[in-house]
Amino acid sequence: MKILWTIVLWVMLMGELTIGNVVAGLLVGVFVHYVLPLPKLPIGQLRIHVGSLIILIAQWAWQLVVASIQVGWLALWRTPHSAIIKVPMRVESEFVFTIATSLYNLQPGGTVTDIDLANRTWTVHLLDASSHSKIDKAFAEIAEFERRLIRTFE
Structure with a gap:
């Protein structure tokens, strides 16, 4: 799902829906989410009222x-x-x-x-x-x- 959102944001950033932009968004999404992963948020004990x-x-x-x-x-x-x-x-x-x-x-x-x-x-x-x-x-x-x-x- 994260990669899908990255593709959508990339296409919006580029300003037009093309196959090249979708593929580029996919590559950016894979790179960002798998090569540069963010650490897990420390929210294990977090309770929201x-x-x-x-x-x-x-x-x-x-x-x-x-x-x-x-x-x-x-x-x-x-x-x-x-x-x-x-x-x-x-x-x-x-x-x-x-x-x-x-x-x-x-x-x-x-x-x-x-x-x-x-x-x-x-x-x-x-x-x-x-x-x-x-x-x-x-x-x-x-x-x-x-x-x-x-x-x-x-």
Whole structure:
């Protein structure tokens, strides 16, 4: 099935359905899936709580809208004062840690710049750190985000 999807994507990328594109997609699919296989995802003990997942997605989407407006306002009306902070993380699974990092980096206003997997810490660049209350708010938002991830996946 993976190779079939690779063929479809290859044909779409090339822009026309020809025998040559289908054969090339097949060759690319075989090469990628058998010569360069991805490791298995470590999701053996992963339990997904559907209700918590729905809440996580809804809250993340809402925060995406709010953060976009805040960053837009900063860009138009203020010069942001940024900061680099270290944030301890309590998630146990490396898979959940990766999901958390990806979701956080998709939000405007803060970026995980370094991950210390052994000590379970993020180094985060905050766009708006103009006051101690804004930094404290960022810590609190990350802690709440982490609690939602733990409720959803652990």
